[in-house]
Amino acid sequence: MILLLDIGNTNTHVGLANEKRVLKHTNIPTEELLLGKAGKAIAAFVAARKIEGAALASVVPRATRPAISLLQQRWRIEPLVLNAQTVTRIGVVYPNPASIGPDRLANAVAAKEHFGAPSVVVDFGTAVTFDIVDRAGNYIGGIIAPGLAAMTSYLHEKTALLPKISIRETKAAVGKSTEEAMLIGALHGYRGLVRELVSRLKRQLKSPALPVVATGGYARLMARGLPEITAVEPLLTLEGLRLVQSDSESSK
Numbered sequence: 001m002i003l004l005l006d007i008g009n010t011n012t013h014v015g016l017a018n019e020k021r022v023l024k025h026t027n028i029p030t031e032e033l034l035l036g037k038a039g040k041a042i043a044a045f046v047a048a049r050k051i052e053g054a055a056l057a058s059v060v061p062r063a064t065r066p067a068i069s070l071l072q073q074r075w076r077i078e079p080l081v082l083n084a085q086t087v088t089r090i091g092v093v094y095p096n097p098a099s100i101g102p103d104r105l106a107n108a109v110a111a112k113e114h115f116g117a118p119s120v121v122v123d124f125g126t127a128v129t130f131d132i133v134d135r136a137g138n139y140i141g142g143i144i145a146p147g148l149a150a151m152t153s154y155l156h157e158k159t160a161l162l163p164k165i166s167i168r169e170t171k172a173a174v175g176k177s178t179e180e181a182m183l184i185g186a187l188h189g190y191r192g193l194v195r196e197l198v199s200r201l202k203r204q205l206k207s208p209a210l211p212v213v214a215t216g217g218y219a220r221l222m223a224r225g226l227p228e229i230t231a232v233e234p235l236l237t238l239e240g241l242r243l244v245q246s247d248s249e250s251s252k
Helices: 030-034 038-046 061-075 102-115 148-158 178-205 219-223 236-250
Strands: 002-007 011-017 022-029 053-058 119-124 125-131 138-146 212-215
Touching: 002 061, 002 236, 011 030, 011 038, 011 236, 022 030, 022 038, 022 219, 022 236, 030 038, 030 061, 038 053, 038 061, 053 102, 053 138, 053 236, 102 138, 102 212, 102 236, 119 178, 119 219, 119 236, 125 178, 148 178, 178 219, 212 219, 212 236
Parallel strands: 002 053, 119 212
Antiparallel strands: 002 011, 011 022, 119 125, 125 138
């Protein structure tokens, strides 16, 4: 079995995979990695399964070393740490490859593998990120916008009268309450943002039938009103990690 860690700012997405697919997954607070408390939760998730390899993608540099140490000490394995130097299956055509988030590289690997090139990943996480694979199979860059939750939380924190809201579907076009007005701005506004950016990318890449793959916490919700999104893959980052780790094992 392969152990996969996608280390994010708030949560770490943990996965178990075989040579074909991700079999199960869970989340643990990234803070537990930083405090050295993640071992028990990950061990319970792994249970009695034999771990033969591991890979991690981390956007929290100070959590990377504790994660590596945990894997080395508890499972006696040296994990593959995904970055622009270790990534496989895609080229990287970018002025400063070291600045690319490894989760974004993992997404690009999985998108190219399963949906071809060119393709685009839209990750609805803390930020809304677009990652682009060109026709030659190269990661060429992306787009970053504030995430839905970040935007609505910011409005709540910086204004006296706007409430903290839970993001959910709304069909309304005109808000009849402050909460409904904020929901319309978040959902329909962000769908408009995605629609416009995808339209520009289709022209830039000369690909009218461009595959657009959504992942991240709000992917399913946002995709309901966006026919431009051609697939929703919640485990895309873990799948990209699995593919690169598999390549690493094959090359040994």
